[in-house]
Amino acid sequence: MRHSPLPPTSSVPLVVIVDDEAAVREALDSLFRSIGLQARTFASAAELLAQALPDVPGCIVLDVRLPGISGLDFQAQLVAQGVALPIVFMTGHGDIPMSVRAMKAGAVDFLAKPFRDQDMLDAVSAAIERDRQRRAQAASLAQVREQYQTLTPREREVMAHVVAGLMNKQVAGLIGLSEITVKIHRGNVMRKMGVRSLADLVRQAEALGIQGPHTSV
Amino acid sequence: MPPPVAAPHTPSPQTCAGPAAAAPRKRLQHGALRLGAALLVGAIFLVDALTTLEGAVAVLYVVAVMLVARTARRGDILAVAAAGIVLTVYAYLDTHGLRHLGAQTFRAAVSLAAIAISAALALENQRAVQSLASQAMLLDLSHDMIFTRDRDGRIAFWSRGAAEVYGFSAQEALGRVADELLRTRYAQPRALADAVLEAEGRWEGTLLQTTRDGRELHVESRWALQRDAAGRPWRVLETHTDVTARQAAHARLVQSEQRYRRMFDATRIGVVQQDWRALHAALLAQGLEDPSALAAHLARHPGFAAQARDLVRIERTNPAFTAIAGHTQAAMPASLSELLDPADDTFVASLLAYAGGETFFEGETELVRADGRRVPVLFTITFPTAEDGAGSVLVFVVDITERRQAQDAMLAAQAELAHAMRVATLGELTASIAHEVNQPLMAVVTNGEAGMRWLRRDTPDLHEVETAIARIIAEGRRAGDIVRRVRDFLSKAPTPHQPLAPAALLADAVELVRHEFTREAVDVHVHVEDDLPWLHGDRVQLEQVLVNLMVNACQALAGWRGPRILSLHAGRGAEATLVFRVADTGPGITAADLPRLFDPFYTTKPHGMGMGLAICRTTAQAHGGELTVESMPGRGTVFELILPSHLDAPPHAP
Numbered sequence: 087m088r089h090s091p092l093p094p095t096s097s098v099p100l101v102v103i104v105d106d107e108a109a110v111r112e113a114l115d116s117l118f119r120s121i122g123l124q125a126r127t128f129a130s131a132a133e134l135l136a137q138a139l140p141d142v143p144g145c146i147v148l149d150v151r152l153p154g155i156s157g158l159d160f161q162a163q164l165v166a167q168g169v170a171l172p173i174v175f176m177t178g179h180g181d182i183p184m185s186v187r188a189m190k191a192g193a194v195d196f197l198a199k200p201f202r203d204q205d206m207l208d209a210v211s212a213a214i215e216r217d218r219q220r221r222a223q224a225a226s227l228a229q230v231r232e233q234y235q236t237l238t239p240r241e242r243e244v245m246a247h248v249v250a251g252l253m254n255k256q257v258a259g260l261i262g263l264s265e266i267t268v269k270i271h272r273g274n275v276m277r278k279m280g281v282r283s284l285a286d287l288v289r290q291a292e293a294l295g296i297q298g299p300h301t302s303v
Numbered sequence: 304m305p306p307p308v309a310a311p312h313t314p315s316p317q318t319c320a321g322p323a324a325a326a327p328r329k330r331l332q333h334g335a336l337r338l339g340a341a342l343l344v345g346a347i348f349l350v351d352a353l354t355t356l357e358g359a360v361a362v363l364y365v366v367a368v369m370l371v372a373r374t375a376r377r378g379d380i381l382a383v384a385a386a387g388i389v390l391t392v393y394a395y396l397d398t399h400g401l402r403h404l405g406a407q408t409f410r411a412a413v414s415l416a417a418i419a420i421s422a423a424l425a426l427e428n429q430r431a432v433q434s435l436a437s438q439a440m441l442l443d444l445s446h447d448m449i450f451t452r453d454r455d456g457r458i459a460f461w462s463r464g465a466a467e468v469y470g471f472s473a474q475e476a477l478g479r480v481a482d483e484l485l486r487t488r489y490a491q492p493r494a495l496a497d498a499v500l501e502a503e504g505r506w507e508g509t510l511l512q513t514t515r516d517g518r519e520l521h522v523e524s525r526w527a528l529q530r531d532a533a534g535r536p537w538r539v540l541e542t543h544t545d546v547t548a549r550q551a552a553h554a555r556l557v558q559s560e561q562r563y564r565r566m567f568d569a570t571r572i573g574v575v576q577q578d579w580r581a582l583h584a585a586l587l588a589q590g591l592e593d594p595s596a597l598a599a600h601l602a603r604h605p606g607f608a609a610q611a612r613d614l615v616r617i618e619r620t621n622p623a624f625t626a627i628a629g630h631t632q633a634a635m636p637a638s639l640s641e642l643l644d645p646a647d648d649t650f651v652a653s654l655l656a657y658a659g660g661e662t663f664f665e666g667e668t669e670l671v672r673a674d675g676r677r678v679p680v681l682f683t684i685t686f687p688t689a690e691d692g693a694g695s696v697l698v699f700v701v702d703i704t705e706r707r708q709a710q711d712a713m714l715a716a717q718a719e720l721a722h723a724m725r726v727a728t729l730g731e732l733t734a735s736i737a738h739e740v741n742q743p744l745m746a747v748v749t750n751g752e753a754g755m756r757w758l759r760r761d762t763p764d765l766h767e768v769e770t771a772i773a774r775i776i777a778e779g780r781r782a783g784d785i786v787r788r789v790r791d792f793l794s795k796a797p798t799p800h801q802p803l804a805p806a807a808l809l810a811d812a813v814e815l816v817r818h819e820f821t822r823e824a825v826d827v828h829v830h831v832e833d834d835l836p837w838l839h840g841d842r843v844q845l846e847q848v849l850v851n852l853m854v855n856a857c858q859a860l861a862g863w864r865g866p867r868i869l870s871l872h873a874g875r876g877a878e879a880t881l882v883f884r885v886a887d888t889g890p891g892i893t894a895a896d897l898p899r900l901f902d903p904f905y906t907t908k909p910h911g912m913g914m915g916l917a918i919c920r921t922t923a924q925a926h927g928g929e930l931t932v933e934s935m936p937g938r939g940t941v942f943e944l945i946l947p948s949h950l951d952a953p954p955h956a957p
Binding site for chain 2: 106107109110112113114116117119120121151199200201202203206
């Protein structure tokens with residue numbers, strides 16, 4: 087196993103290489119580092135699973151045929167372990183059915199060996215970008231969740247009804263409050279959740295999975 | 304004393320009468336002679352006493368003496384002579400008295416003197432006849448046929464042997480011309496024999512004669528000529544020995560000799576008669592007649608085999624052998640060494656067999672022809688058991704060029720088939736091989752591209768570039784190795800047998816199949832014992848066997864739900880052998896399939912040809928080894944390739 091000479095930092099994306107061929111691992115390691123990415127190499131799925139990865143944007147470059155376990159099974163295992171890194175598969179020739187399955191299971195790309203370096207770098211860049219986006223999404227969702235946690239139970243109740251599309255009067259009628267009280271709660275909700283419009287609040291509610299008046303979080 | 308040839312010249316016919324009737328007849332004759340003599344004596348006495356004839360009547364007693372002399376008995380002669388004298392005296396006294404003296408007295412005295420003289424002569428003659436008769440008896444004792452003939456060829460004496468063998472009695476033979484009686488046939492004209500007899504006094508030769516009952520006799524004949532006092536030819540003594548039986552035995556011998564000569568000359572089997580006496584003597588002189596002593600000596604003195612070969616003389620060869628060896632009869636080498644290749648090792652083996660008292664030795668070797676060409680031959684040496692038999696050791700030689708050619712053709716066909724199977728095997732391995740070649744190629748390309756990128760950076764990282772280039776070189780070589788391995792594996796010409804390291808052989812085979820294992824998720828465990836001896840063989844063929852076994856194992860494990868483990872082991876076997884064990888944990892082979900596993904065209908695979916294992920076993924056996932299998936359904940299968948280990952590992956083995 088060869089570690090990247092660069093110290094892992096949050097800013098440099100990481101490419102995880104899993105291939106039983108040392109020559110392939112080393113070549114890819116050199117290639118990725120030459121464009122300023124950091125790379126980690128593993129000879130088998132088990133090696134990778136035993137290792138904690140730095141929390142940086144990145145992707146996995148994986149040979150579809152690994153000793154001991156198929157690439158697809160490995161993909162499933164990673165998902166089960168909560169590793170959400172996008173996967174770029176490499177294959178020998180003639181593994182079409184397998185590539186179809188891999189793509190369906192969420193692979194970013196599928197490259198036949200030998201591939202052009204630009205194709206590999208493009209695929210890896212795309213995968214990293216996707217991971218970055220996923221990370222950004224995950225980060226914003228976490229913020230929304232935090233904000234939601236600051237709401238009082240009554241405010242959450244009001245929010246659920248509002249995002250379901252009810253008028254203030256209807257909400258007041260449903261929960262037995264005055265329309266003005268509902269209006270104040272609604273103002274608090276908008277402020278605490280950091281939104282200006284109802285549309286933004288609805289989007290946040292969707293991200294949080296709040297769908298109906300009887301839904302509790 | 305007369306010479307023996309003269310002995311029969313006064314034969315009494317009685318002595319050579321027929322053997323059975325002779326004695327009574329002789330007695331009868333003697334009786335008649337005695338009676339005649341007695342009557343004559345009586346008659347003379349009566350005339351002498353009763354008549355007054357003035358004359359010497361008593362002289363006539365001489366006739367009686369002569370008559371009785373023919374009995375050749377001393378007593379008879381004396382009796383008659385005494386009777387004659389007594390009766391003469393009596394008649395004189397009776398007639399003239401004692402006192403008368405005159406002419407009568409003188410006549411009586413003359414008569415008495417005549418009787419006495421004739422008796423004396425008769426006795427003398429009787430003695431001579433007795434001696435001659437005893438000598439003739441000796442001739443009769445001989446089994447040879449002896450007779451004499453006079454100048455006209457008439458038989459004068461006929462021995463008992465002649466009577467017995469020819470079947471003619473003396474009476475029948477005497478007086479007959481010998482050549483007519485016996486229907487004698489001469490090898491050369493009779494005149495020649497006579498001329499030799501005349502000139503040298505004797506003749507010897509072989510004749511054909513016919514007996515009374517028509518049998519033809521081969522006789523050896525010796526003639527001797529007896530001359531009379533004047534030196535003229537008088538009688539011929541012929542002595543004949545019946546050699547018919549000897550002749551027949553000789554004829555049979557000649558026939559047998561001719562038969563063997565014909566076999567020797569006409570057979571297509573080459574025959575060499577060798578003389579091992581000098582070699583035998585050398586072995587005895589050095590105390591090497593014991594095979595173990597000889598073996599020890601040969602081990603200590605490798606040059607002794609060549610010396611021993613020099614000592615074997617080529618005595619005779621038959622036309623078939625000259626044809627095989629390409630030497631003419633005249634130019635046939637005198638020593639065995641010129642006929643055998645210096646590298647021949649069968650002679651030493653035959654020598655040990657000879658020392659061990661074997662009666663024959665068989666082997667296969669190559670003869671060196673006159674033109675230097677080598678002829679493969681099969682031979683049998685027969686060692687005679689008798690002590691002096693070393694003088695004629697026979698070697699039978701068969702030219703097996705044609706058989707060898709057929710064998711070579713078969714081997715070529717086998718090699719062709721093995722090659723076809725290698726092509727088929729590689730066909731099955733195409734995906735693996737493509738992958739195997741692709742891997743280093745991909746590494747080469749990627750390293751090249753990475754190197755370019757390191758170079759093109761604002762500050763090129765030359766260390767990274769160097770590392771990339773080093774990897775490119777290593778991977779390029781690796782790809783070349785794979786191509787070479789595949790090309791070797793597909794080589795059509797049989798590779799020469801060579802020393803092989805078992806570990807390298809196994810590793811090469813594993814490399815060809817490695818990716819198959821990866822693809823089928825098979826765990827491969829390779830274990831090679833330390834310091835294994837090397838083996839000797841055809842690298843490609845042996846690799847083919849191992850590849851075949853591994854591919855089979857891999858196919859057995861593909862899709863198997865149990866453990867997928869392939870154990871490869873190379874180690875020492877019993878009695879200077881190496882064992883390659885290929886063991887899988889697959890489904891195994893059913894008991895029904897197992898016995899037929901190595902049969903050609905027997906297969907359990909949907910697209911198999913059924914030749915793979917058949918060829919593997921043939922290859923193993925051609926290397927003096929064996930390929931065995933054991934299997935437990937549900938547990939796995941173990942193949943063992945057992946090969947003779949030939950040498951220790953070379954000191955600087957790679």
